[in-house]
Amino acid sequence: MRKKTEHSAGRYAYEGLDRILHEKARLGIMTSLITRPDGLLFVELKQLCALTDGNLSRHMEVLREAGLIEMWKGYDRKRPQTLYRLTADGRRRFVDYLAELERVIRDARPKAARMSQPSRAPGKVGWVPA
């Protein structure tokens, strides 16, 4: 049975790794925002995620168009500021994404613990490195 499960079609396809969320910078942005339900200012996100103004703006636009974040305008000590928060849908979708990420780790981690790599050729006779 185990063998069959391991070989079933799409076993390692990880369809739940939403392309919008799986991008490295956006993953950092979403993680920052989920730790702060009251939101984060543009300047805070920029620092936390080590992104330039241009890069952060571009990623926030992608997340906003996907309905994952909301944007608020206001003032902090008379200086105009932009605040971002996850939407309810954004939070839900990010939680689903994290569950899929945990599945990757559950699949890979136990095997990764065995650090031995076979140095010999594959078991069958006549195989050559290509």
Next chain:
Amino acid sequence: MRKKTEHSAGRYAYEGLDRILHEKARLGIMTSLITRPDGLLFVELKQLCALTDGNLSRHMEVLREAGLIEMWKGYDRKRPQTLYRLTADGRRRFVDYLAELERVIRDARPKAARMSQPSRAPGKVGWVPA
């Protein structure tokens, strides 16, 4: 102290998410291969990761150029076959990548459990949705 750590520059930058490994299809390929130290045939990988011939070839080329996998040519019941395995370096780098992925989950997961999303406006007076 906690506050400071949470706000330190690059706290959520996740520099360890190697761009070659973080791509969704390649993540599936690497996970498949780490579960099988003796390697997997092209046809097996294709099925496990639900990829087309063209897509799988392209991703295997990227992984091979990065020194993460090795390729063997041989015959299985007289039919030419291609077998792939992780290199020692590939295994090491993938284990490092998985550790960074676990860091993302550790950062995001505890907060994700609290499903409540504040529906009111940000705490400060005068903020408006943008």
